[in-house]
Amino acid sequence: MIDRTKVWAGTLNEVALGGRAKRSVGFYDTTLRDGEQAVGAAFDPAQKLEIAKLVDGLGVGRIEAGFPRVSEEDREAIRAITQAGLKAEIWGFSRALVDDVEAVVDLGLRFCVIEAPISDPKLAALGVTREQVLGRIEKAVAFAVRNDVRVAFFGVDSTRADLGFFERVYRAALDVGAAEIAIVDTLGIATPEAVTFLIGRTREWVGDGVPIHFHGHNDFGLATASAIAAVYAGASWIHGTVDGIGERGGNANLPEIALALELLYGVETGLRLDRARKASERLREIGRYQLEPWKPVTGENLFVRETGAVAAQFHIPEAIEPYAASLLDTPRGIVLGKKSGAASITLKCEELGLPARPEKVATLLAAVKSLALEKRGLVTDEEFAAIVHRHG
Ligand SMILES: CC(=O)SCCNC(=O)CCNC(=O)[C@H](O)C(C)(C)COP(=O)(O)OP(=O)(O)OC[C@H]1O[C@@H](n2cnc3c(N)ncnc32)[C@H](O)[C@@H]1OP(=O)(O)O
Numbered sequence: 001m002i003d004r005t006k007v008w009a010g011t012l013n014e015v016a017l018g019g020r021a022k023r024s025v026g027f028y029d030t031t032l033r034d035g036e037q038a039v040g041a042a043f044d045p046a047q048k049l050e051i052a053k054l055v056d057g058l059g060v061g062r063i064e065a066g067f068p069r070v071s072e073e074d075r076e077a078i079r080a081i082t083q084a085g086l087k088a089e090i091w092g093f094s095r096a097l098v099d100d101v102e103a104v105v106d107l108g109l110r111f112c113v114i115e116a117p118i119s120d121p122k123l124a125a126l127g128v129t130r131e132q133v134l135g136r137i138e139k140a141v142a143f144a145v146r147n148d149v150r151v152a153f154f155g156v157d158s159t160r161a162d163l164g165f166f167e168r169v170y171r172a173a174l175d176v177g178a179a180e181i182a183i184v185d186t187l188g189i190a191t192p193e194a195v196t197f198l199i200g201r202t203r204e205w206v207g208d209g210v211p212i213h214f215h216g217h218n219d220f221g222l223a224t225a226s227a228i229a230a231v232y233a234g235a236s237w238i239h240g241t242v243d244g245i246g247e248r249g250g251n252a253n254l255p256e257i258a259l260a261l262e263l264l265y266g267v268e269t270g271l272r273l274d275r276a277r278k279a280s281e282r283l284r285e286i287g288r289y290q291l292e293p294w295k296p297v298t299g300e301n302l303f304v305r306e307t308g309a310v311a312a313q314f315h316i317p318e319a320i321e322p323y324a325a326s327l328l329d330t331p332r333g334i335v336l337g338k339k340s341g342a343a344s345i346t347l348k349c350e351e352l353g354l355p356a357r358p359e360k361v362a363t364l365l366a367a368v369k370s371l372a373l374e375k376r377g378l379v380t381d382e383e384f385a386a387i388v389h390r391h392g
């Protein structure tokens, strides 16, 4: 539960909090499957198990452990994850093909997303007609259900599907026993308004007993906004990955969505924001990728301040930050550089236990700026200490 006294979003925030969003939503993590589709990512089974544990520690409700048909290594990872005693429900992934589902059943998985393309461009690419794909979906879903697997039917490229066919295909999946449905923005082209429309419209005919998932991508930088729109429209499960790792512009970023839902919309996600930075750090080591330092939630420099005008307000965090750093379990700090001001010098002296004589501040500041310009970078603590000693 978020301590709301540490959120400084202001009175406009009441607009969202008074909205009609659900009060809670579940997260479905697909770092191990759709995240691994990021170019160059190839987690080995031990790494997959470690990532599953990290994600479980983040408090997501569901983890997609993998796509068993891909390789023996993937099956080995899924076996290890299912035996690890995690809190999250462990889901498998399968195409609408009986052989794929069989591989899920053989591993003893009880939950599975079954996917098939439903937009015309995707069907054309696969060389399969609408009728043929419907037949495959019915066969694969029915087979899974007969084998006691709870199925969420996942229509690939749903947001570009013909609306009539969209409805037909999801109804067909439900008729043969799918218990849940996932609406999928494969190419990240749905605006938040389109997501609201599509989920709202589906919600009406599907009824309250069928949970709706939303699976989004970030090609237009809209994945977080679209996920929030999905929650507003009644989605029960939001798919995404840690850091939004994934193909092209990536997947929806679960910690980022949680930050907005929890802090701005008052929607509980169960995600441990205080663990998100460490989880991201470890995933970056395993996956060997880097993040922009200004990235929400996990960016390295979110609470590191260089600008002098900001340093002058550093003692009142709500003047310069939207929420408390403690919500992310991360420290606040001042760094020195070309943009430092007098307050930066005083604060840095206090932090390092160096003498901060008021009559010396201007000289120290000038020396810091000069070195920063020479280096075209930050002045390290060691360099600053040397400057202080030099200027006595
Ligand atoms: C399909 C996805 O997008 S899943 C997510 C992406 N993930 C990956 O690609 C993971 C790594 N990929 C792999 O290991 C392989 O590409 C596999 C296992 C997915 C596919 O293996 P391939 O042997 O290349 O299968 P291929 O793509 O040729 O498809 C085989 C059949 O499945 C059909 N098919 C493909 N996707 C689907 C689907 N989602 N639903 C139903 N049928 C499908 C094809 O039409 C083809 O049918 P046909 O034999 O009658 O022509």
Ligand SMILES: O=C(O)CCC(=O)C(=O)O
Pocket: 034, 037, 115, 156, 157, 184, 185, 186, 187, 215, 217
């Ligand atoms: O087509 C794919 O990449 C697999 C399904 C999926 O994750 C998606 O459609 O977004």
